Amino acid sequence: MAQAHYDFAVIGAGMAGASIAAELAPHASVLVLEAEDAPGYHSTGRSAAFWEECYGGPGVVPLTLASGNYLREHGFLSPRGALYVGKQEDRQKLDEFFETFAGTGVTIERLGRERLASCVPQMGEEWCDAIWEPACADIDVAGLHQHYLKAMKRAGATLACRARVAMLNRSPDRWELLTESGELYSAARVVNAAGAWADPIANLAGARPLGIHPKRRTVVQLRVSPEVRSDQPLVLDINGEFYFKPDSGRLWLSPHDEIPSDPCDASPEEIDVALVVDRFQKATGWNVEAVERRWAGLRSFAPDRLPVYGPDPEIPGFLWFAGQGGFGIQTAPAAARLGAQIILGRTADAMTQAIDPDTYSPARFHRAKAAADV
The missing domain is CATH 3.50.50.60 (FAD/NAD(P)-binding domain)
Incomplete structure (x- = not known):
């Protein structure tokens, strides 16, 4: 019955x-x-979510922009800002990214090495080009x-x-x-x-x-020195090999991975953790003192x-x-x-x-x- x-x-x-x-x-x-x-x-x-106007590509932008006022008015957003960073050889990729989102309603700006370094002083000198997205915010x-x-x-x-x-x-x-x-x-x-x-x-x-296929995304929480400033932006490698952002005196870091998975209770693989920590240490001047937490979640794409x-x-x-x-x-x-x-x-x-x-x-x-x- x-x-x-x-x-x-x-x-x-x-x-x-x-x-x-x-x-x-x-x-x-x-x-x-x-x-x-x-x-x-x-x-x-398990989300390390941020409201980031370009995330998901131009087809997702209308949904993101339409959600912004609701999220702000209900107090779910905290200002962060985002930097897409690249090296000299990534300039064309940054140009293409900028052109892709021109006219979609997002707010982005090109930055050179000087302004990039003022935002994130620990980025290595080879990271000399960037796109700044000021509206990016953390989501509760x-x-x-x-x-x-x-x-x-x-x-x-x-x-x-x-x-x-x-x-x-x-x-x-x-x-x-x-x-x-x-x-x-x-x-x-x-x-x-x-x-x-x-x-x-x-x-x-x-x-x-x-x-609709699930893909695994890994995130780790690092204790670093010098301590990460709370006002530093979300930083994303234009090649999609890492992103990181501050969180309560620590740093959340992801290899930006999308590893195919069956639907399951996802857990991180040690190789993915080691890989992204190595990328991070090569890209920045921070010293990793400890990997305090690690987790993984599934993102499902059509x-x-x-x-x-x-x-x-x-x-x-x-x-x-x-x-x-x-x-x-x-x-x-x-x-x-x-x-x-x-x-x-x-x-x-x-x-x-x-x-x-x-x-x-x-x-x-x-x-x-x-x-x-x-």
Whole structure:
């Protein structure tokens, strides 16, 4: 016997699931099913997130910019600034990066060695060219996630943890969702916000997987000398070999890796930790006194590296809200608002009016396959 029937069952209670549920719940009955003991255990809880206008590429910029005011007004951003740095041989790559984002609405500026060194004195002399992004800010990830969890609950959504979905069955007017613990739920529509597990959930629903693949990202916390200044910017190698930023007197460092992985409880590999510490020591004048913490999370990308929002074109009542890569935190407000508008058939508002929803539709992959089959 199924439990209470809901308008929507959202699978996943990380940032994606919590935010879309918060936007849907004022207009419909919503159930959120979370596989773990508590929401945000995987990617959301392991993010070293920053709001960075260029991150994710030009196709993500509209979502990032549209989210900025919401994040600032609710107190989730702290000013940081970002520097993309390169050597003499990287000048063309920096030029191309600058040209790519010209006209997208982001604010960037070219810097030479003198200004680069004034921002980050410990960068080696060979790092002589940079792009400055002044609007970059740290994100209070935990605060933002709790904001959406509280909002969805206030609007009447039901959260069930330790509720890993084991079976999805579609009847003419509803879905039945069976969890591994034997709980049975019923909903008119299912929202796939399962992150690294998005394609496996699609398989359970009989939908065509879209090729959303998890990739592992490693982060370490270093104690360095001299101590890192709290006002130093986020620093990103233009070649994608590292990034680092200050955090509470320590330094968070990542090899900017994207290592293919199965959906899992990700953990760092020692080779990745050693590799990035070596890169960091060669690039800067800091002395690494200790690697105090290390962790890894999964970032899940669709084949074109853009997120996927909207109804599956083949399976009625199955909706996608997935493939948000490493930019799912910084785009959460606009993504959730847009996703709810698509799902509910509502018109755009001030936050989403400059965003083209077709850009993120799952139908784009079906159209591409159909064209390839011709």
